[in-house]
Amino acid sequence: RDGLANLALLTGHGDRLAYVGLDANSQGCRDVGLLPDRLPGHVSLDDREARQRLERLWQTTLPTRPGKTYRQMLDSAGESIRALYVMGANPASERPKWAENLGKLDLLVVQTLFLNETAEQADVVLPALSWAEQDGTFTNLERRVQRAPQAVSDPHSRAAADWMILDHLARHMGVDWPFADVRAITAEIAKAAPIYKGLTWDALGDQGLQWPAESVRPKLRFQQVIQHALPASKEYDLCLVTGTVLYDGGELFSMTEPLRGWVHAPAVALHPDDAARRQIAEGDPVTVASPHGALALTAQISDQVQPGTVWIPESLPGTAVGALLNGHGQQRVKVVKR
Known part of the structure; x- marks a missing residue:
């Protein structure tokens, strides 16, 4: 990756580099602060002004140290990490070591649509709804935030929207989140993430709206790239x-x-x-x-x-x-x- 970025800089095309996520709404997840060292809106964790603004909004104190990455959490599962809450992922299918580590946890909670390899190891499975069964938004690779209204429903289903499951858990833990629907959550995101300012449910309309890339585009620098050679092997050739x-x-x-x-x-x-x-x-x-x-x-x-x-x-x-x-x-x- 760094080698390709260096090539783009060398040829004068560094401003055309962009993040391409593997999953739908990967961009949206990053935008709202899912990265371990970023606040909503791609703001650095050590940005004092942003931290103070969010602490006032959420009436709490934010952590000052970065969290663990996806890989770090799964590498540490069963050792320094004793419990995991997994949503929208199936790590047991990705690496044999991770599947083994999940079995060492004291508690594994999985929120998912299907009984996949990770859910089969879970102590608790929380059935979630698909994107077509609930209101929500998607942010695509051109940073366009789009509404995704509910398309279908099953009156006999006992599954719930992801945000509703988390809301119920928070209430059981003594926290009362003031969200009655997705519109309220979208309004909260517009307050918490500066790049989403004004992007409320009603403002998005049918075509969606883009947030400005210039506000968060990092200054690219050449990176040293070391490609380690694979050791020769007669058997694995x-x-x-x-x-x-x-x-x-x-x-x-x-x-x-x-x-x-x-x-x-x-x-x-x-x-x-x-x-x-x-x-x-x-x-x-x-x-x-x-x-x-x-x-x-x-x-x-x-x-x-x-x-x-x-x-x-x-x-x-x-x-x-x-x-x-x-x-x-x-x-x-x-x-x-x-």
């Missing part, structure tokens, strides 16, 4: 390359019958020369293994894959590439015909 695809095995996507045919097949792509040396043909069942785990996949032969590498997309149904990486950015693997 191929380098694993992975990344995202447009249509993957996300829970909502894979549960939608008309879209299932669009999902990328659980396959590994090899260069023709590498496949020939292993006597692997298109469509052959293969096992891809690393020192951390193994996956059963179907072989795809493509000259778009560089010799000496294999390509496995992320987030494919039943194919957690994290089982091969287990937290490492790079990994060597072997491919064996079954």
